[in-house]
Amino acid sequence: MKNIVVLTGAGVSAESGISTFRDANGLWEGHDIMEVASPIGWNNNPELVLDFYNKRRSQLSTVVPNEAHKALVTLEKKYHVTIITQNVDDLHERAGSSNIIHLHGELLKVRSQFDQDLVLDWKDDLNIGDLCEHNQQLRPHIVWFGEDVPMMDNAITITEKADIVIIIGTSMQVYPAAGLLSYASSNTDIYFIDPKPAIEPKSNLTVLSEKATTGVPKIVENLLQ
Structure with a gap:
């Protein structure tokens, strides 16, 4: 075969x-790419990053x-x-x-900040305070720029x-x-x-x-x- x-x-x-990853002016859904798709963006404003991917995850449930x-x-x-x-x-x-x-990476998965191999299925919103078994914050299971x-x-x-x-x-x-x-x-x-x-x-x-x-x-x- x-x-x-x-x-x-x-x-x-x-x-x-x-929505495609980014449009002609380098924005993704109105955000600068580095704000929502980089470790620096995550460190600077994790709430913004989580909200961004929560909206992407919610939209995913509406398409086929x-x-x-x-x-x-x-x-x-x-x-x-x-x-x-x-x-x-x-x-x-x-x-x-x-x-x-x-x-x-995958939008319907999250992973531990502490251990990148600790990956969980996740269909709901991800929020600050959602922790892994090591008591560390969970983040989107997305490969960001620079990773x-x-x-x-x-x-x-x-x-x-x-x-x-x-x-x-x-x-x-x-x-x-x-x-x-x-x-x-x-x-x-x-x-x-x-x-x-x-x-x-x-x-x-x-x-x-x-x-x-x-x-x-x-x-x-x-x-x-």
Whole structure:
């Protein structure tokens, strides 16, 4: 069974109604990125950070997987599929995909300030005073700017074994995720789905200038034939 690695970014979730990570002026939902997505922001104003992610968590409960998420699940009929996502939502899981690596953390989990390996499922608001078993404050289980990406080595190992790579809803400009493609074999078939692709097709690279909800089902149908 061939291995497919799917790299997904904000463009996939955006079609379900989730705000993309940041807009053209560098703001995320009106906040400077470093205020809500950095250790410095957390140390300076943890209440603001918690409120920000509480609102993101609440919004997540109002959206559902779209046709792109659903189409990827059907690939598992014929291939071993691993989804490596930069998204922190659970839409791939809810759609039914089996193997998902979250590079940037998960919105529905929290972790201890004291022990980053102490991770808990969390669907409600997280507040100051919510403590782990070590009596330390819990924080969002999100990889912030300036922090290590714990799942990166695992993602690299899987990408190295890929027969096919599908890139959806990401410009592949944000590192370290953008560097993943360099670990794929030179003869790996690559599909790039984006409404405004910044790359040109070549021998092993197929570019589909479409949004995820229309482009992904087309690629999936082709691969299942």
